[in-house]
Amino acid sequence: MDIFQTLPTTINLDPEEDFQIVRAELLHGEKMYLAIDVLNIYKNAVVGVVFQVRFKDAGDNYLFGGLEWLFQTQGMKALPNIVYYIKPFLLDERFYDARSVEIRVESITFDDGKISKFSSENKKSFILPVITGEKLKKIRDILGKEITTYGENTVNGWRCVCGFTNTKEDEECRNCNRNKNFVLNNLTEPLINLKLMSMLTEDEIANGLEGENISATYTQTQLTKVAPNPEVVELERVNEEPVGINYKKPSIFLRIFKTTFKVLLLAVLIVSIAFVGGKYYGFQKNAKTLERANELVLEGKYEDALKEYEKINKKFKREEVETKVSNVKELIKSKNLFDEGNDSILKGDYLEAAKKFKKVSEKDEEHFKEAQDKILDLERIFLDKAEALEDEGKVKEAIKTLEDFLAVVPDSANATTILMKLQANATDNIEPISLNLEGSEDKDADEKEKKEEVDKSRADLSNEAKSLLNTYQKVKIGKANLRKGPSLDSEIVQVLNSNTDLYIKDTKLESDIRVWCFVEAKDENGKTYEGWISNKAME
16 A cells, blocks of 8 residues: 655745644545644634635645635634644545645634634745654654744744744744744754754664664655554644633522511521631632642643642641642742753753753652753763863863863762773873972871872772662661652652662762662562662662
8 A cells, every 4th residue: 555645734824813723734544634733822712713725636736626625613622822633624535636735714713702704815825844753752852842843934924833923023932932033043943953863862873763764864854744644643632621610609598587577687697608608618719729739730830830829818728838839939940940951951051951950859750850861961971072082182171071060960970980080090190299398298198198088989989889780789777768869858758678679770979978879679569669779778
């Protein structure tokens, strides 16, 4: 069976429009479909859209004499600033020769019933870039899941990586507020291709992505692509649930008295019930808001969670809410540091990126592990740079490179080992100088002896860290704390008993004091845990 290849999509729109098509493509499986993704930046939700579509064959010729077909959808809810995936339209056999589409929005319906028709005047044609599913996944892994396309500057406007097309005068994207210069100087197709090449992992290269295969996969401009499978698209493109809370006012039942002389008592009863009902309503409202805020924290939407916490009455579970507000502010700060670290990587400032990732909080489960992984990637960059400088005979510059990195990441065993080797080689090549300063020789000797002791201790720990890596060990002391991070201040995940089996996956040095080991531990019941444990618990 022939591979069903599709051509690029053409979108006709006015960049000043606040409702735009960001992706439209043909799907092919057992049947053929037309899939359309839209982006709404109006304040109101859009619940219906009418599209006008023209189809082209493999030779880029219009089918049906260039006739425009109307496709209409209802029952949707495209919220502001969120890409909405419209349920694909089924195409019958008349469209089976189609290989690309030219599409525009004719009209939209808002959730208040108002209909807005889009004029066919002032429409400009924009050709969407072809990005394979594999490449888009790689881009999102490196640059963020909100990336949907390349940035591009055209004579009629500029397209942001969120998919929204802006006018040439817009200095910021009207959807995501990204800066125009930043997008066009960092996130165009050629620059993203370079970024992908520089971030390829050793595993990808070992699995066969090398030479021409790398170029074909990550650097070529695609003019066609295999039509996605409808079943795969249905799994990947899932709309977010609308964020909102529906409150149900409690019912108030009033007893009706039969005699008029009880009117006063009835009034008192009404006031009392209203007071209690108001209290109950307020309690329910605060409880549901707190529950929603907690859910947003788990979803990693810290700013939204903070807004929900701030809606809660200050008297409602005051200590609990204040603690959660404090925690979520710390998480917001942590997320900002993580984002700043990624920005620094894009700018090529790797030392600043390491500083940012190092400050990501352990409480930030959404980003902490990924930040640690990025630190390891940055470590590799600095080690490679130092080794390259050493090969060029620039030993002092190599030492300075590693010292700068260790000032930020002092627990890097690999950087410490290479630095000590470079320092030792540099010392061997320096002629001793005698200074006739009275009393200074003893002081220098003491300081040298102390430094040698610290260096020896650190070297021993570094060797021990290497020997422990990827080995099986056991807890030797009575009780050992398995921690969330490599620090005595870190949260305890589990208390391990003596003789608990350990497999060591990673190591980090804490100065010349101890080796922290990231382990997989299995208790006597066969349950497994992951966390950090000191080497002293295995001695």
